[in-house]
Amino acid sequence: MNSIDLSFGNILLAKEMSSEPLELMLPPTDAISSVNFCPSSNNLLVTSWDKSVRCYDVNTNTIKWQYNHIVPVLDGCFPEKTKAFSSDIHGLIKYYDPVAGVERDLGSHEGGAKSIVYNTSTQQLFSGGWDSKLKVWDTRSKEPEISCSDLESKIFTIDCAVASHTLVIGTADKHVTIYDIRVMDTPVQKRESSIKYQTRCIRTYIDGKGYALASVEGRIAMEYFDTAPEVQAKKYAFKCHRATENNVETVYPVNSIAFNPVYGTFATGGCDGNVYFWDGQNRKKLYFLKHYPTSVSSMSFNSDGNILAVASSYTFEEGEKDHPPDQIYIHNINEIYLNRIATMTTKQVDVEINDNMDVDSQKSNKTTTTTTTTTKTTLDDDFVNNILLDDPLEGLENKKSNGNGVGSGGGGGDDDDDVLLQEIPVFLSQTLSNNLYLFQYPLRQPWRPYDMSKLEEFRIKPKQQKIEMDLSLDEDTFNPDSPLANNKFTLSSSTVLHRTNYCAGLMKYGELHLTPLQSVVQIRPQFDFYNQKAAEDKDKKKKDKDEEEEEQEQEKPAPVSFRKQNGRFNSNQPPNFIKMFEDNEQWIKVNYVHDKDEYNDSLFQTYQKLINTEKHDRIDFEMTEAEYFDMLCPKVSEEPGAKTNHLLDTVPLDTIHQMTWKDQIKNILINAQVVTFSKIVHLLRTKEYIEDYQIIEELENIAILIRGRWVVKSELVSKDGSIIAARDYLLLLFSKSEIVSRKELCDETNLTPEEARELFVKVSDINHKDRAWYLKKEPDEDFVSRYPLVVNKFERYFSDREQLIKKKVKDYKTPATKIVYPENYRAGKNAKEQLHYLLHNLFNKYGVCSMQLIKQHLVQELESKEANLLGNLNLDKELPTELSNIALVLHNSYVLKSSGDPNIDKYRNVVIDLFKNKLGLKKEEIQGAVKSVVGSEIPRNIFSVILSEFTTKGKNIYILKVAKK
Incomplete structure (x- = not known):
C-alpha cells in the first residue's frame, strides 16, 4: 500500500475499475433507455428504442432471452428471475415470465409510461406516465390494475424505498410526491423540488430514509423523508457534471443515479459521458470512473455491489446528429484500487488544491472567491491523471477539464478521517460450539507452562464441565520415603462464571469464522491425597478409641427430633442427591494432541469444522445496531428510578443493577420475557452472595419453567384479562409442543392475527420455512440436569391448570363481530x-x-x-x-x-x-x-x-x- 501524508490533506489513488471494461455482445440497435440487474443473478435487463427488451448474462456475455414491443420501450425492471416488466411510449405495461416464456399485457396509460418500479414486499408494480397518472398493478390478479391516482403533471421518474415502504415520484412541474405504499389513497408528502430546474432522475437511499434527485442543470440534491427540522438540516445539494473551458462553463444533465446496495455510495452518469462515484453521507467525491464515447443514459449495480453496468447511449440533448454507437459497459468493482498514498515516488509534478466551498443547501448562486495552493509532490507523470482529492462534496465541480473530462478537484480534506483499510466477512460456526473449552492456568506463568509430555491421562465429565489431567512427577523431585508418596499429581478444573462471551476465531481465505466456546475453565493442582490421608488418620484414631472404651451404661433410646423443612430444602436438591448425580456421571478418557504431533486427516477434519459452510446473505438479528450499542455501553442513569421506555416497556440494565436482587430478577424477566437460569445469574449484580436455591425460590413466584427456559408470568406483563388468558394459553401450547402456529392460538382465542403475532414475538422466534414459532433461547440443559425436582414441579404446573386456562380463554372468546354497512x-x-x-x-x-x-x-x-x-x-x-x-x-x-x-x-x-x-x-x-x-x-x-x-x-x-x- 503506497501513501503520501501531505500537509494540505489526504490524496487518494483511483485507478479505473478495469483497463478494459467488458462490452456486451449484440447491443441494441437504437437508444438504450434503461438497464437493470436481477437481484438474484448477474442477468441484466436492457430496454431500448429499437422496441426490444433483452436479458444479458454478463458472466458469459450472451443474450439469454428477448421479447419485443411494437413501439420504443421507455423503462424496465427485473425484480425476480420469473418476472420482468417493461413499459413503452404508447403507455403499454408488459409482464414476461422468462422461465415459462409467457408474455402478458397488464394494461396501459393514456400516454407514454415513462417509469416503472416493483416493490418486493407487497409484490406490486408501480408505473408513472406522461398522462400524469400513477398506477398500481398486481400481476397475481386477473384484473391487475389495483388503483390509479391523478397527479398534477407528467411523471418523469419514480422509485421505491423498500426499507421505509415509501414511493417517490418526480413530475414535470418540479414537484416531488411521496406515498406510503401501504396506504395509497393519498400522498403523505408533497414538496417542491429543492432544485429549480427540471427533474431527470430520483433514486432512494439504501436505508430508505431519503432520496437523491438529479436535474438537467448538473446538480444533485440529497433529501430526507423525515420533516423534523433537525433532519431537514442535513439535506444539501451540489454541482456535478460540468466543465469550464476558456472561462465558459458547460452544464450537462444528470441522467442516472445508481446506489451501491452494499456500501451505500452512489454513482452518477451524465450527458458529458462521465461517471463519478460519491459518498453522500460524508459529502465526499470518491473517484472518476471513465469517460465514455457519448452520454450515459442509465446505470445499474448488481445485488452484490461488485458489478456496475453503464449504458453509453446518446440522449439527443443536442438534437439529431451523428453519434458513436450505443453500447453497454460492464465494470468489475472489485478491481478498483483505491488506497491512501504514504510514500513518495521519484518524479515531481504540481498538484493544485482548490479550497473553494460551494454548497447549494440554500439554493444560492453567490460568487465565491477561490484560493489556490500549489504543493510540490513526487509522483509519476502517468500517475497524476488518476489522482483525485478526498474532498467534501461542497466544492466538487470541474473547474478545469482535462482530456478525460476530469476536473482538478476542490476543497481541503480532513486529516483526522478514519481510513477503511479492509472489510472482512464474519461467519458464525456452531459445529464445535459444544466442544470448545478455554483453559486458564491462574497459578502458572505463561513462560513456565506444564510439561504436557508427562501427561498420563486426560479425562472429562462433559455435563459437569469437569476436567482432570494426571501428570507424572520428575524423578529428581519424587520422594518415595514420604508418607504421602505419589509418583504423579493431578490438575483439576473449576468453571469460571465469565461475564463475557468468548469465541475461537479462524481467519481463512480473507474470512473470519467464529465458534462460541462451551465454557471457560481454570486448571489448578488438586491435593485430594492430603484430604484422603487426613480422613484415614481420623478414622483410625476413632476406631482405636472405640475399641478401648467399654460400654458400661445401659442402652438408652435414641432421641427423636422433627425438623421443619425450610425453603432451601423445598427449592433446591438435597446435597446427597447432587453428590449422587455428580458421582453417576462417568469420566470419559480423551486423547491429548500435542502441537508437535503429526497432522493427520482426522485432525484436519476437526479443524475444518471451525469453518462455517452455511453462509447466509442476510441475518435477522434480534436487535438493531443502536440497541446493540446501547447494550454494550449502557447510559448511566443519575436516578435509580429512571423512566422506562413506553415503546419497549423495558428498564435499562444500569437501572436494574441499582435495585435489590429480587427486583433485579423480576425486571430482567419482564424485559426479556424468556430467560435461561444461567443468563439470570450472569446478569445479577449483588454485593452479597446469593445461593441458587434463593434465586429459584424467587423465580417460582414470578415465572414458569417451560422446556428449560424461565418465562415471566402473564399478569406481570399485561393488565388486560383477555391478553393474560391468551398468553397463558400460548404458554400451555409451548409446554406441549416445541413449535406452535399462529392459527392454533387464533382459533381458540378472539385475537386477530396481528394481536397474536404481538404475543408470539415476545416469547418466541419464527421458522420462516414452515411459518411456525418456537420458544426463544436454547434450553438450559445444565439447569434441567441439576434440578430435576424443579422441572417436575413445573411439568405438573400446566397439567393441573390446563382446564382452568382453557375455561378463561373460552370465557373471553366472545365473537368480535364487525358491523359492515352496504356501500349503497x-x-x-x-x-x-x-x-x-x-x-x-x-x-x-x-x-x-x-x-x-x-x-x-x-x-x-x-x-x-x-x-x-x-x-x-x-x-x-x-x-x-x-x-x-x-x-x-x-x-x-x-x-x-x-x-x-x-x-x-x-x-x-x-x-x-x-x-x-x-x-x-x-x-x-x-x-x-x-x-x-x-x-x-x-x-x-x-x-x-x-x-x-x-x-x-x-x-x-x-x-x-x-x-x-
Whole structure:
C-alpha cells in the first residue's frame, strides 16, 4: 500500500475499475433507455428504442432471452428471475415470465409510461406516465390494475424505498410526491423540488430514509423523508457534471443515479459521458470512473455491489446528429484500487488544491472567491491523471477539464478521517460450539507452562464441565520415603462464571469464522491425597478409641427430633442427591494432541469444522445496531428510578443493577420475557452472595419453567384479562409442543392475527420455512440436569391448570363481530335506515366530518336522479338525532363513536379521549396512554387504521384532521 501524508490533506489513488471494461455482445440497435440487474443473478435487463427488451448474462456475455414491443420501450425492471416488466411510449405495461416464456399485457396509460418500479414486499408494480397518472398493478390478479391516482403533471421518474415502504415520484412541474405504499389513497408528502430546474432522475437511499434527485442543470440534491427540522438540516445539494473551458462553463444533465446496495455510495452518469462515484453521507467525491464515447443514459449495480453496468447511449440533448454507437459497459468493482498514498515516488509534478466551498443547501448562486495552493509532490507523470482529492462534496465541480473530462478537484480534506483499510466477512460456526473449552492456568506463568509430555491421562465429565489431567512427577523431585508418596499429581478444573462471551476465531481465505466456546475453565493442582490421608488418620484414631472404651451404661433410646423443612430444602436438591448425580456421571478418557504431533486427516477434519459452510446473505438479528450499542455501553442513569421506555416497556440494565436482587430478577424477566437460569445469574449484580436455591425460590413466584427456559408470568406483563388468558394459553401450547402456529392460538382465542403475532414475538422466534414459532433461547440443559425436582414441579404446573386456562380463554372468546354497512345507502329498507347508512359511508370516507359537509351530501342525494327515501324525512329533526346516536363531537367536528370492530374500539376510544384535550399528539404519547389504559401495546396495523381515520401526519406529530367544508 503506497501513501503520501501531505500537509494540505489526504490524496487518494483511483485507478479505473478495469483497463478494459467488458462490452456486451449484440447491443441494441437504437437508444438504450434503461438497464437493470436481477437481484438474484448477474442477468441484466436492457430496454431500448429499437422496441426490444433483452436479458444479458454478463458472466458469459450472451443474450439469454428477448421479447419485443411494437413501439420504443421507455423503462424496465427485473425484480425476480420469473418476472420482468417493461413499459413503452404508447403507455403499454408488459409482464414476461422468462422461465415459462409467457408474455402478458397488464394494461396501459393514456400516454407514454415513462417509469416503472416493483416493490418486493407487497409484490406490486408501480408505473408513472406522461398522462400524469400513477398506477398500481398486481400481476397475481386477473384484473391487475389495483388503483390509479391523478397527479398534477407528467411523471418523469419514480422509485421505491423498500426499507421505509415509501414511493417517490418526480413530475414535470418540479414537484416531488411521496406515498406510503401501504396506504395509497393519498400522498403523505408533497414538496417542491429543492432544485429549480427540471427533474431527470430520483433514486432512494439504501436505508430508505431519503432520496437523491438529479436535474438537467448538473446538480444533485440529497433529501430526507423525515420533516423534523433537525433532519431537514442535513439535506444539501451540489454541482456535478460540468466543465469550464476558456472561462465558459458547460452544464450537462444528470441522467442516472445508481446506489451501491452494499456500501451505500452512489454513482452518477451524465450527458458529458462521465461517471463519478460519491459518498453522500460524508459529502465526499470518491473517484472518476471513465469517460465514455457519448452520454450515459442509465446505470445499474448488481445485488452484490461488485458489478456496475453503464449504458453509453446518446440522449439527443443536442438534437439529431451523428453519434458513436450505443453500447453497454460492464465494470468489475472489485478491481478498483483505491488506497491512501504514504510514500513518495521519484518524479515531481504540481498538484493544485482548490479550497473553494460551494454548497447549494440554500439554493444560492453567490460568487465565491477561490484560493489556490500549489504543493510540490513526487509522483509519476502517468500517475497524476488518476489522482483525485478526498474532498467534501461542497466544492466538487470541474473547474478545469482535462482530456478525460476530469476536473482538478476542490476543497481541503480532513486529516483526522478514519481510513477503511479492509472489510472482512464474519461467519458464525456452531459445529464445535459444544466442544470448545478455554483453559486458564491462574497459578502458572505463561513462560513456565506444564510439561504436557508427562501427561498420563486426560479425562472429562462433559455435563459437569469437569476436567482432570494426571501428570507424572520428575524423578529428581519424587520422594518415595514420604508418607504421602505419589509418583504423579493431578490438575483439576473449576468453571469460571465469565461475564463475557468468548469465541475461537479462524481467519481463512480473507474470512473470519467464529465458534462460541462451551465454557471457560481454570486448571489448578488438586491435593485430594492430603484430604484422603487426613480422613484415614481420623478414622483410625476413632476406631482405636472405640475399641478401648467399654460400654458400661445401659442402652438408652435414641432421641427423636422433627425438623421443619425450610425453603432451601423445598427449592433446591438435597446435597446427597447432587453428590449422587455428580458421582453417576462417568469420566470419559480423551486423547491429548500435542502441537508437535503429526497432522493427520482426522485432525484436519476437526479443524475444518471451525469453518462455517452455511453462509447466509442476510441475518435477522434480534436487535438493531443502536440497541446493540446501547447494550454494550449502557447510559448511566443519575436516578435509580429512571423512566422506562413506553415503546419497549423495558428498564435499562444500569437501572436494574441499582435495585435489590429480587427486583433485579423480576425486571430482567419482564424485559426479556424468556430467560435461561444461567443468563439470570450472569446478569445479577449483588454485593452479597446469593445461593441458587434463593434465586429459584424467587423465580417460582414470578415465572414458569417451560422446556428449560424461565418465562415471566402473564399478569406481570399485561393488565388486560383477555391478553393474560391468551398468553397463558400460548404458554400451555409451548409446554406441549416445541413449535406452535399462529392459527392454533387464533382459533381458540378472539385475537386477530396481528394481536397474536404481538404475543408470539415476545416469547418466541419464527421458522420462516414452515411459518411456525418456537420458544426463544436454547434450553438450559445444565439447569434441567441439576434440578430435576424443579422441572417436575413445573411439568405438573400446566397439567393441573390446563382446564382452568382453557375455561378463561373460552370465557373471553366472545365473537368480535364487525358491523359492515352496504356501500349503497339505498339498500336501506326505510328512510331512517338509508340516512343511517349514508352517514356511516360519509364517515368511513372522510373520517372527520363537519355539519356543512354532511348537509351538502344530503342535498346532492336529494337532488339526485336516482330514487331514494331521504325526501320523506324531516332532516332538520332527524339528522341531529341520528348524529347523536352514531357520532360524537370532537373540536367542532364529528367522528364515529365506534368503528364497528370491538378489537379496534378498545384502542380507538383511548385515542379519541386524548384528542379531546389536544389537537396534536406524538406517537409516544398515544402508545404510552394505550399501554396504561388497555394494559397492552397497540398493534401496528390497528394503530395505522385508527390514526389514518381522523389524523394527518405532521412533523413528528399526529394532528386531528380539519373537516372538509
